[in-house]
Amino acid sequence: MAFGRRQYPFHLIEPxxxxxxxxxxxxxxxxxxxxxxxxxxxxxxxxxEVAAVPKYYILDMFPYPSGAGLHVGHPEGYTATDILAxxxxxxxxxxxxxxxxxxxxxxxxxxxxxxxxxxxxxxAKNVANFKRQIQALGFSYDWSREVNTxxxxxxxxxxxxFLRLYNSWFNPASRKAEPIESLRCPADLRSEGERRAxxxxxxxxxxSEAPVWWCEELGTVLANEEVIDxxxxxxxxxxxxxxMRQWMLRITAYADRLLEDLETIDWSHSLKxxxxxxxxxxxxAEVDFQVAGRAEVVRVFTxxxxxxxxxxxxxxxxxxxxxxxVTVAExxxxxxxxxxxxxxxxxxxxxxxxxxxxxxxxxxxxxxxVTGGQIPIWIADxxxxxxxxxxxxxxxxxxxxxxxxxxxxxxxxxxxxxxxGGRDWRGFVEEGTAVNxxxxxxxxxxxxxxxxxxxxxxxLESRGLGQRTIHYKxxxxxxxxxRYWGEPFPIVWRKDFSGRAYHEAxxxxxxxxxxxxxxxxxPTPDGQPPLARAKDWLHLxxxxxxxxxxxxxxxxxxxxxxRYLDPKNPRRFCDPSAEAYWMGARSPGVATPGIDLYVGGTxxxxxxxxxxxxxxxxxxxxxxxxxxxxxxKLVNQGLILGEDGQKMSKSxxxxxxxxxxxxxxxxxxxxxYEMFMGPLExxxxxxxxxxxxxxxxxxxxxxxxxxxxxxTEFEQNLTVAPDRGAEFLAxxxxxxxxxDSPASPAQLKTLHACIQKTTEDLDDFRFNTAISALxxxxxxxxxxxxxxxxxxxxxxxxxxxxxxxxxxxxxxxxRARAGGEPCPLAYAPWPRFDPALLVEDTMxxxxxxxxKLRDVIRAPAAATQTELEALAAQAEKARPFLAGKTIRKVxxxxxxxxxxxxx
RNA sequence: GCCGGUGUGGCGAAAUGGCAGACGCACAGGACUUAAAAUCCUGGGGCCUUUAAAAGCCGUGUGGGUUCGAGUCCCACCACCGGUACCA
Numbered sequence: 001m002a003f004g005r006r007q008y009p010f011h012l013i014e015p016x017x018x019x020x021x022x023x024x025x026x027x028x029x030x031x032x033x034x035x036x037x038x039x040x041x042x043x044x045x046x047x048x049e050v051a052a053v054p055k056y057y058i059l060d061m062f063p064y065p066s067g068a069g070l071h072v073g074h075p076e077g078y079t080a081t082d083i084l085a086x087x088x089x090x091x092x093x094x095x096x097x098x099x100x101x102x103x104x105x106x107x108x109x110x111x112x113x114x115x116x117x118x119x120x121x122x123x124a125k126n127v128a129n130f131k132r133q134i135q136a137l138g139f140s141y142d143w144s145r146e147v148n149t150x151x152x153x154x155x156x157x158x159x160x161x162f163l164r165l166y167n168s169w170f171n172p173a174s175r176k177a178e179p180i181e182s183l184r185c186p187a188d189l190r191s192e193g194e195r196r197a198x199x200x201x202x203x204x205x206x207x208s209e210a211p212v213w214w215c216e217e218l219g220t221v222l223a224n225e226e227v228i229d230x231x232x233x234x235x236x237x238x239x240x241x242x243x244m245r246q247w248m249l250r251i252t253a254y255a256d257r258l259l260e261d262l263e264t265i266d267w268s269h270s271l272k273x274x275x276x277x278x279x280x281x282x283x284x285a286e287v288d289f290q291v292a293g294r295a296e297v298v299r300v301f302t303x304x305x306x307x308x309x310x311x312x313x314x315x316x317x318x319x320x321x322x323x324x325x326v327t328v329a330e331x332x333x334x335x336x337x338x339x340x341x342x343x344x345x346x347x348x349x350x351x352x353x354x355x356x357x358x359x360x361x362x363x364x365x366x367x368x369x370v371t372g373g374q375i376p377i378w379i380a381d382x383x384x385x386x387x388x389x390x391x392x393x394x395x396x397x398x399x400x401x402x403x404x405x406x407x408x409x410x411x412x413x414x415x416x417x418x419x420x421g422g423r424d425w426r427g428f429v430e431e432g433t434a435v436n437x438x439x440x441x442x443x444x445x446x447x448x449x450x451x452x453x454x455x456x457x458x459x460l461e462s463r464g465l466g467q468r469t470i471h472y473k474x475x476x477x478x479x480x481x482x483r484y485w486g487e488p489f490p491i492v493w494r495k496d497f498s499g500r501a502y503h504e505a506x507x508x509x510x511x512x513x514x515x516x517x518x519x520x521x522x523p524t525p526d527g528q529p530p531l532a533r534a535k536d537w538l539h540l541x542x543x544x545x546x547x548x549x550x551x552x553x554x555x556x557x558x559x560x561x562x563r564y565l566d567p568k569n570p571r572r573f574c575d576p577s578a579e580a581y582w583m584g585a586r587s588p589g590v591a592t593p594g595i596d597l598y599v600g601g602t603x604x605x606x607x608x609x610x611x612x613x614x615x616x617x618x619x620x621x622x623x624x625x626x627x628x629x630x631x632x633k634l635v636n637q638g639l640i641l642g643e644d645g646q647k648m649s650k651s652x653x654x655x656x657x658x659x660x661x662x663x664x665x666x667x668x669x670x671x672x673y674e675m676f677m678g679p680l681e682x683x684x685x686x687x688x689x690x691x692x693x694x695x696x697x698x699x700x701x702x703x704x705x706x707x708x709x710x711x712t713e714f715e716q717n718l719t720v721a722p723d724r725g726a727e728f729l730a731x732x733x734x735x736x737x738x739x740d741s742p743a744s745p746a747q748l749k750t751l752h753a754c755i756q757k758t759t760e761d762l763d764d765f766r767f768n769t770a771i772s773a774l775x776x777x778x779x780x781x782x783x784x785x786x787x788x789x790x791x792x793x794x795x796x797x798x799x800x801x802x803x804x805x806x807x808x809x810x811x812x813x814x815r816a817r818a819g820g821e822p823c824p825l826a827y828a829p830w831p832r833f834d835p836a837l838l839v840e841d842t843m844x845x846x847x848x849x850x851x852k853l854r855d856v857i858r859a860p861a862a863a864t865q866t867e868l869e870a871l872a873a874q875a876e877k878a879r880p881f882l883a884g885k886t887i888r889k890v891x892x893x894x895x896x897x898x899x900x901x902x903x
Numbered sequence: 904g905c906c907g908g909u910g911u912g913g914c915g916a917a918a919u920g921g922c923a924g925a926c927g928c929a930c931a932g933g934a935c936u937u938a939a940a941a942u943c944c945u946g947g948g949g950c951c952u953u954u955a956a957a958a959g960c961c962g963u964g965u966g967g968g969u970u971c972g973a974g975u976c977c978c979a980c981c982a983c984c985g986g987u988a989c990c991a
Contacts, residue, residue: 270907772926851972
C-alpha cells in the first residue's frame with residue numbers, strides 16, 4: 001500500500017455488509033400485491049400493505065458495459081442517487097432504485113468481426129465486470145430487477161413497442177397516436193395496394209430512402225453522433241453520405257408536444273434549451289413567387305413575412321429542383337459549374353463559416369407579390385435544400401446573411417423596418433416598426449413587427465399567395481442500422497401480385513425475433529447487412545423475407561425504466577398496477593408523477609432524453625402508461641476531470657481507476673470523496689489527496705466508537721483472513737467513552753445542528769456541505785469524554801446514506817451493546833431535529849461603523865433594538881470610531897447586527 | 904455569432920443582502936516516539952508596523968450603480984468551459 005496502517009478495517013467491514021444485504025434482500029422493492037416476508041425490514045417498518053407506502057422512484061442512466069470497465073465518472077451519479085435512495089428510505093418512502101445494462105452496441109460487434117468471438121460472450125464478460133465493480137461500492141440497488149437490453153426476454157418487448165409504433169398513426173386532429181385501423185383511407189383509393197401505401201405513408205414507423213453515413217472501413221452505417229468531422233469516431237476512418245432504404249420513426253409529429261411539455265418538467269434551464277434548439281420550431285409563412293414570364297412558382301419560407309416589401313432578390317439552394325428549369329441559356333454554363341463545385345464540397349466545407357459568400361445568377365427573375373417588381377433569382381450554397389423549402393426571399397436590409405451576399409454582389413438593399421432609438425437600419429434584424437411597406441390595398445407602415453406579420457400573412461392567405469407555416473429543425477428519427485448486434489425488426493417483406501415489395505408486421509406470437517447465429521459478422525459482399533448471411537433465418541416458410549436491418553442502440557434505452565417496474569413479466573412489458581404505483585398515478589402522498597429523480601450526464605441531452613420522451617408519449621397516447629412524461633425531475637452530474645485538470649483520457653494517462661481507490665481507501669471513502677469534491681452538477685478535477693482527507697474522517701468516526709486497540713490488533717487486522725472478518729470485527733470492543741449518560745445540552749445542540757444541516761442539504765442535493773456538517777459533528781464529538789450512545793445512534797442514521805458499510809457496522813455494535821436485535825440501519829427512521837435545542841441564550845452580534853466591522857459583542861438573543869443599540873455603543877473596539885462623530889443613523893437588525901452610520 | 908454555465912486563498916470549495924474563506928487538501932509548528940509512520944493539538948487570504956501581542960489598510964474576474972451594508976441585486980465589459988451554428 002502507498003501509505004501506512006489502515007485507518008479502520010474497511011476491507012473486512014465492506015464485504016461483510018455487501019454480502020449481508022444481498023443474502024437478506026435488504027434493498028428489494030416490492031410491487032403492490034406482492035407478499036413481503038414478515039421478517040423483511042420493509043415489512044417490519046411499514047407492514048405488509050405495499051400500496052399504502054408512498055413510493056420514490058430514483059433512476060440512474062444505465063451504463064453501456066464497455067471492455068474498459070467502470071470509470072470514476074460513473075459512480076459520481078450512482079453515489080448521488082444511492083445517497084438519496086437511502087435517505088428517502090430512512091424518511092419512510094418505498095424506494096425503487098434499479099440498475100441494468102444498455103448492452104447492444106458497436107464495440108462488441110467490432111470485436112466479434114476481428115476475433116470471431118460472439119458479441120453475446122463479450123457482453124456477458126463486460127457486464128460481469130461492471131456488476132462486480134458497481135456492487136463493490138455498496139449501492140442499495142434492487143438487483144432482482146436488473147435488466148439487460150440484449151436479453152431476448154427484454155428485447156421481445158422492445159420489438160413489441162416497435163410494433164405499437166408501426167401499427168399507429170398520428171392524428172393531427174386529436175394530436176395523438178391512434179391505432180392504424182382508425183385511419184380512414186380516402187374514398188378514391190380503389191385498390192388494396194393503394195390503400196396499403198396510404199396507410200404505410202402515415203405510420204409512426206415507416207420506410208424511406210435517406211442518405212446516411214456509410215463507413216467502408218467498418219462496413220456499416222453510422223449515426224450522426226458517431227461521425228466527427230467527416231470521420232468515424234471509432235478507428236478514425238472516412239465516411240461518406242449514401243442514400244439507403246431506411247426505417248424512420250415519425251418523431252416530428254410530436255415536435256410541438258415535446259416542446260410544450262418541457263414546461264411541465266423540472267430539468268435544468270440549459271438542458272431544456274438544448275432540446276428546444278434541437279427541435280428548432282420556427283413560426284413564419286410560406287410565400288409563392290411567380291417566375292417572370294414562366295409558369296413556375298417558387299415557394300419560400302420566411303420567419304419575417306413583414307419584410308416582404310424589402311425582398312430584392314431570391315436565392316435557391318443549388319440542388320433545388322427548379323434551378324434547371326428557370327436558368328436562362330446564357331447563364332447555364334456558370335450555373336452548372338457552380339452546382340458541380342458545390343457538389344464536390346463536403347458538408348464540413350460547406351458549413352464552414354466566416355468565408356465569403358458564393359453564388360451565381362440564374363438569369364431568371366421572380367415577381368415580388370407585393371411590390372410587383374422583378375427580382376433576380378440566384379443560387380447560393382448558403383441556402384440549404386434540407387431546411388424550409390430550399391429557397392428564400394432575400395431581404396438584405398434586415399438579414400445578416402442576405403446583407404453580406406447583397407454587398408458582395410451589389411444587389412439592392414432597401415429599408416422596410418425602422419429600428420427603435422435611431423439605430424442604423426442597415427443589417428438591423430430585430431423587431432421594429434414597418435416602413436416603406438404599403439400599396440393601394442395594403443399598408444404595414446407604422447405597425448410594430450408582430451402586428452405587421454399578422455396583417456401581411458392574412459393578406460397573403462386571402463389571395464392564395466401564401467400561408468402561415470411552422471418549420472422544425474427536428475428530422476424524423478433514422479431508426480435502422482446495418483449491424484448484427486442489435487434488435488432485429490419484427491418485420492417481413494412480401495411481394496404483391498404486381499411484384500412490388502411491401503412490408504408486414506410479424507404477429508406478437510413471433511416475438512422475440514432472435515438474431516441468427518453467424519460465423520462472420522461482416523456485411524455481405526454485395527453490401528447487405530450481416531443478418532442477410534443467414535439464409536435459413538432470412539426466408540420464412542411462406543416465402544416472406546425478413547427485414548435484415550437492426551434497431552439502433554437507443555431503442556433499448558427508450559423504455560428500460562418501465563421494464564424495471566416489472567422486469568420478469570412474461571405476458572406484458574409491464575403490469576398496469578405496477579406502472580400505476582411506481583409512476584405515481586396511484587401512489588399515496590406523492591405530488592409528482594413519473595420518475596421522482598433521474599440522474600445522468602449531459603451527453604444524452606438531445607438523444608436518449610428526446611427519444612425516450614417520444615416513445616413514452618406514444619405509449620401514453622395508446623393507453624399503456626399513465627403519465628405524459630417519464631422523467632419529471634432530472635439532474636446532470638458534472639464531469640470529473642483528471643488530476644491535471646484535463647478531461648480524463650487514455651492518451652493523457654490521467655485516468656483514475658476506481659478499483660485502485662477502493663483497494664487503498666475502501667468504498668465508503670470513495671463514495672464520500674466523490675460527493676465531497678463539490679456540487680454534483682459542477683465540472684471538477686480529481687485529487688487523490690482529497691480521498692485521503694475523507695478517509696481520515698472515516699477513521700475518526702471509527703475511533704469515536706472503537707478504541708485504538710494497540711499495535712498488535714491492528715497488525716492482526718491487516719492479516720486476518722477475509723472469511724474470519726466478521727468474527728474479528730465482532731470481538732473488537734466498543735470504546736469505554738461510549739456511555740448511557742444523558743446527553744448534555746451542548747451535545748444535543750451539536751447533534752441537532754448536524755441533523756438540521758444534513759436534512760436540508762439532502763433535500764436540495766447539496767452533498768458536499770452535508771458531509772462537511774458530519775465532519776463538524778465528529779470534530780466536536782471527538783473532544784467529548786463521555787459519548788452518549790443515543791447521540792451516536794442518531795449520528796449513524798445521518799452517516800448511513802454516505803458511508804453505509806461503516807455506519808452499519810457501528811450500528812450493529814451499538815445494538816449489541818444495548819442487547820437489542822440487530823436490525824439493519826438502512827431502515828432506521830431519519831431523526832427529526834428539534835429547533836428548541838438550537839436556541840441560543842446569547843449571540844455574537846457584529847458591530848459595524850459605516851458598514852465596516854469594528855467589533856463583535858455578546859448580547860442576549862432576546863435583546864430589543866434599543867438594548868442592542870445601547871450595548872453596541874459601548875463596544876470597546878467600536879468606540880474609537882464613534883468618538884467625536886455625529887451618529888446620523890443606526891441600523892439594528894435583532895439577532896444579526898448593529899450598524900452606526902456616522903458623518 | 905447565438906444559447907447556457909462558471910470566475911472567491913497555494914488547491915477543492917462555503918456563505919436566506921448582514922462577521923468572506925465553513926469543511927477538506929497542501930503547508931508550518933508542537934505533543935507522542937529511540938526514530939519514523941499513524942494519531943492528537945495549534946496556526947495559515949494579502950499588505951504593513953512590531954521582539955511579540957495587538958491594531959490598521961486592502962481583498963470574491965474588470966468598471967460603474969443601488970443600499971446603512973454587495974461575493975450575493977442592477978448595468979456594461981473581460982476570461983474560461985459546455986452546447987450549437989449560413990435553420991431563412
